[in-house]
Amino acid sequence: MSIAADIAPIDIAAPRIDLGAPAGARVVVAMSGGVDSSVAAALCKLSGYDVVGVTLQLYDHGAAVRKKGACCAGQDIHDARRVAERLAIPHYVLDYEDRFSQAVMEDFADTYLAGATPIPCVRCNERVKFKDLLETARDLGGAAMATGHYIRRVEGPAGPELRRAADPARDQSYFLFSTTREQLEFLRFPLGDLPKSEVRAIAGALGLVVADKPDSQDICFVPEGGYASVVERLRPGAGEPGDIVDLDGNVLGRHPGIIHYTVGQRRGLGLATGEPLYVVRLDAARRRVVVGPREALLVSRIRLKDVSWIGDGALEDAARRGDPVAVKVRSTRPPAPARLVWEDGRAAVDLDAPEEGVAPGQACVFYSPEDGHDRVLGGGWIAATGRSALP
Structure with a gap:
């Protein structure tokens, strides 16, 4: 039938x-x-x-x-x-x-x-x-x-x-x-x-x-949403405790394991410092959660790895020219203006305006800068963040 x-x-x-x-x-x-x-x-x-x-x-x-x-x-x-x-x-x-x-x-x-x-x-x-x-x-x-x-x-x-x-x-x-x-x-x-x-x-x-x-x-x-419990099941002993430190390395408290924290997090830190503090980065090697004021979350340079490119021409050429793109660093954010950069043999992105809460391990997705950011040009995995070298 x-x-x-x-x-x-x-x-x-x-x-x-x-x-x-x-x-x-x-x-x-x-x-x-x-x-x-x-x-x-x-x-x-x-x-x-x-x-x-x-x-x-x-x-x-x-x-x-x-x-x-x-x-x-x-x-x-x-x-x-x-x-x-x-x-x-x-x-x-x-x-x-x-x-x-x-x-x-x-x-x-x-x-x-x-x-x-x-x-x-x-x-x-x-x-x-x-x-x-x-x-x-x-x-x-x-x-x-x-x-x-x-x-x-x-x-x-x-x-x-x-x-x-x-x-x-x-x-x-x-x-x-x-x-x-x-x-x-x-x-x-x-x-x-x-x-x-x-x-x-x-x-x-x-x-x-x-x-x-x-x-x-x-x-x-x-x-x-119990991410930590899944990680601990897959990697027994993963939740090792460590220090919560400020940007200068001063110890402010203890944590039960970095797997319980993400960049940009404010709640659940258990700190009484008199000012709002946010997770700025995670130092896995030393089991440290680094916290700081909200402005410390702002980044303008995003270094990438495992980049996929389906735009026109070659990625390296576009990056060496500093071609404009629009990028999303979180699925819920709108595309933001940026430029491709070629740094140490790999692609990076310089944001026109700094953004906060950009976490290593997340994706940075490229869109066409025109036509309402309609076309997907590719993207890469965020390896590290910092400040742009451009004025």
């Missing part, structure tokens, strides 16, 4: 999408069990593609079933299967627990131990979904792989470009900055032009069981 006969009539006009593949071509859809990836699969099917759904089991079933807002395990796998049945498409569940543990969870723990703040969702996209799963999609005969991310893929003069989602409140470009040109050739994002409200409306009209399912919250393998 065709999907149209299976789920018609519907009371809204679900958009038909053009994925740039021949009619009837196979499209492998990464289905996490949430409403977004489910609607992505439905739109591909309604648009005449041969859809195959794939769900990754990333960690223990039992733990995930008990945690609300998780993804890629337990109840979510069951939901993805039910959606696939509703859409009459094949559905496969792949056991990626070992890969996810090594590529994402172990990196998460080691980054915290080094005094940095990790973003495991980027690592998951970079090392699992857009690497291993993408190769699996090719093995399944896919002409493309689609996901439920809110981001757009646009054909430009030199090939496909990555652009921010039409709905700025849902844009996920910050978490996809490390997408390569080769991956972008194969990836598709059916939801990039849609607001979340329309995605839920489509799911409801199609009778999908996930239409009203809440969005996943926090990091999938971290229960209730």
Whole structure:
């Protein structure tokens, strides 16, 4: 039975999408069990593609079933299967627990131990979904792989470009900055032009069981935001105590372990100094939490590592010219004006105006300086911060 006969009539006009593949071509859809990836699969099917759904089991079933807002395990796998049945498409569940543990969870723990703040969702996209799963999609005969991310893929003069989602409140470009040109050739994002409200409306009209399912919250393998407990489980003995010191190295107090702190944090320091103090940096080697006044958080030079570039030309050329860009140093902040810099054989960024709370381990994502900062040019991992050498 065709999907149209299976789920018609519907009371809204679900958009038909053009994925740039021949009619009837196979499209492998990464289905996490949430409403977004489910609607992505439905739109591909309604648009005449041969859809195959794939769900990754990333960690223990039992733990995930008990945690609300998780993804890629337990109840979510069951939901993805039910959606696939509703859409009459094949559905496969792949056991990626070992890969996810090594590529994402172990990196998460080691980054915290080094005094940095990790973003495991980027690592998951970079090392699992857009690497291993993408190769699996090719093995399944896919002409493309689609996901439920809110981001757009646009054909430009030199090939496909990555652009921010039409709905700025849902844009996920910050978490996809490390997408390569080769991956972008194969990836598709059916939801990039849609607001979340329309995605839920489509799911409801199609009778999908996930239409009203809440969005996943926090990091999938971290229960209730308890980062430190996960690190201690992965690295027993990680929570070693140490000193809280001021910018001059004077001891102000003690802490239970640097894994409990992040740059920019004010609450929970347990200090009575008469003035607000913030975590300015974490000295993992000496187990020190360094605190200071708010102005000490301001930085204007961001040194980067493992930079990905999908802008025009070569990154080194752009950096040596000091090309203007807009950058996001946190997912919730708007892009800010900056310039690329070439320093000691690698790319860095000089912000036009200093920003606070820029933490090593986080991402610095580049956007086009014009056109409303629409195009994603790449980005890198923050290795260190400081003051700009420029006037």
